[in-house]
Amino acid sequence: MSSETKEVVEVPAQSLSCRICATEHPLDVIGTCSKCFGPLDPVYDWDALRATVTRERIAAGPASIWRYADLLPVAAPAEARLAPGLTPLVPAPRLADEIGVRELWLKLDTANPTHSFKDRVVAVAARKAQEAGLGTLSCSSTGNLAGAVAARAAAEGMSAAVFVPADLEPEKLAAAAVYGPTIYAVDGTYDHCSRLSVELSFELDWGFVNVNLRSYYAEGSKTLAYEVAEQLDWTLPDVVAIPIASGALYHKVGQGFGELLGLGLVEGTRPRLVGGQAEGCDPVARAFRDGRPVQPVRPETIARSLAIGNPADGDFAVATARETGGAIHTVPEDEVGENMALLASTTGVFGETATGVTLGALRAAVADGDVDPRSRVVLLVTGDGLKTPQAVAHTFAPVHIDADADAFVDGVLAA
Ligand SMILES: Cc1ncc(COP(=O)(O)O)c(C=O)c1O
Ligand SMILES: [Zn+2]
Known part of the structure; x- marks a missing residue:
């Protein structure tokens, strides 16, 4: 060069x-x-x-990640083409009821140009x-x-x-x-x-x-923490649920919240970070559970986007979990698609397999008592279900009918 x-x-x-x-x-x-x-x-x-x-x-600043350019290691582009960020943060009251937390928000990173964070x-x-x-x-x-x-x-x-x-x-x-x-x-x-x-x-x-x-x-992931705080009117949620592959996203979101506190832009303490990995590739969750360094595994999971057997930031993610009073959960393979369907049917949001894992981890954290039911929780929807449709193929069955209105009203609906 x-x-x-x-x-x-x-x-x-x-x-x-x-x-x-x-x-x-x-x-x-x-x-x-x-x-x-x-x-x-x-x-x-x-x-x-x-x-x-x-x-x-x-x-x-601009309506994108570049509004936080002061906190990033590069200059904002003069002409921001297809700029990511400032994705919607939407309330999910029906899913909150379903999983037993007071307040639940979804951060829709599916709204980015290529539908992921x-x-x-x-x-x-x-x-x-x-x-x-x-x-x-x-x-x-x-x-x-x-x-x-x-x-x-x-x-x-x-x-x-x-x-x-x-x-x-x-x-x-x-x-x-x-x-x-x-x-x-x-x-x-x-x-x-x-x-x-x-x-x-x-x-x-x-x-x-x-x-x-x-x-x-990796610094780009901090913008998710910045946006969540700004979109909650510069307050911090109690809990953020995050999928883990290399662990960079999880670690950097924790760092991002710490930076906002250090800058005096928000008050309080860092949110508890709840991490999720699928059972077929859970080296970080295992290290968290067993209290030892991450040991590589050979991935065999439906959550392909999280299939990193040797995660570069795995040990840092475990440290972040401990520092924030969070936890990292293993989600059974057969619950990934079920959680994708639960999310979609209670919120109208179709997240990918990584999101099925994230919701599974949040539910496990609520069940274990890691997450107080009175908490205000944010779940990161980091990728789009349309890229992983096979994971939900077993969760629905169309009702086959004839194109006959009378038969439909008198037969199908009356049945
Ligand atoms: C949709 C989605 N969510 C989460 C992750 C995890 O990111 P990280 O490798 O930073 O832990 C990935 C990584 O590929 C992903 O594709
Ligand atoms: Zn060194």
């Missing part, structure tokens, strides 16, 4: 700091700490930000790729990320190359392929795709959003 193609931009972050050994690194395209291979987080000048970031300044993380990573003069966006993906990367590249006029397991759901494949990326279907699991993309990141001049751009990518 030539230095001429790099943009010179002012960004709020100052450096990257290793989450393990605290070594500082410049704001470069590097995935991990050069000393210990730990993850790197952007560092901000919180004293300066406390003086400048106000509720009013945020409210005056991954548009947030990719928008931030792509911005960094542009600042660094990288022309190709890439990722390893369980499906949603591939779509988000491919669409972002299409919107920005970049190239895209994505690595997915060869047996990806056909709906997820089509929902990525249509944007014109090169799709590499890898014989193996997500974890094979991930290892391959880490190796390739040392060889190729590409922006791998969840490898060498991971520090920027």
Whole structure:
């Protein structure tokens, strides 16, 4: 990459700091700490930000994640194409009654351009790729990320190359392929795709959003915490229910709430974070339960978007669960589709398998007493059920009838 193609931009972050050994690194395209291979987080000048970031300044910003650009490690794009974020937060009173909590809200990240929360993380990573003069966006993906990367590249006029397991759901494949990326279907699991993309990141001049751009990518998830607080008129919910694959979303949402408290934009304490994993791939939930570090598993689950057997941020997610008084639950495979159907039939929202897992975890947390029934709860709907329709195929049966009005009224309805 030539230095001429790099943009010179002012960004709020100052450096990257290793989450393990605290070594500082410049704001470069590097995935991990050069000393210990730990993850790197952007560092901000919180004293300066406390003086400048106000509720009013945020409210005056764009209707997207870029209203929080002061708290992100990249500059907002001059022309925000297909900007994600500021997705609806809607009340779900019938589902609240059904599961036994006082107040329940759904955060509809299905409203993002490619129908999942991954548009947030990719928008931030792509911005960094542009600042660094990288022309190709890439990722390893369980499906949603591939779509988000491919669409972002299409919107920005970049190239895209994505690595997915060869047996990806056909709906997820089509929902990525249509944007014109090169799709590499890898014989193996997500974890094979991930290892391959880490190796390739040392060889190729590409922006791998969840490898060498991971520090920027992961920060995009904080915007979910910011939006929930802002949409609740700058108050905090008691509980937030979140699906876990790599653990980055869960960990960064916890970080985001902590930042709002530190900035004085909200009062109180961080919400309890309830995490969910499906039984066939629950390394983080197991580590939480057993009180030991995450041990990789081989995924075998209907919740394909959460099928990461070796989760990069798993131990950090467990730490976040403990710090916030939350919990991480394992949801039985056969409850995933049932929960998708329950959500849809009580709220009108069709979330994907990850959401079936999230609702299952919330119900388990209520049953276990981790969540007080008087709580105000937010459930993150991170992906769209239309990408995983097979998971609910067993939950309905159309009534077959003749096209005959009399027979319908006298026979079918009267029966
Ligand atoms: C719909 C959906 N929800 C949640 C997640 C979990 O995200 P993370 O890997 O940050 O834990 C994913 C990851 O692919 C996803 O696709
Ligand atoms: Zn380190």
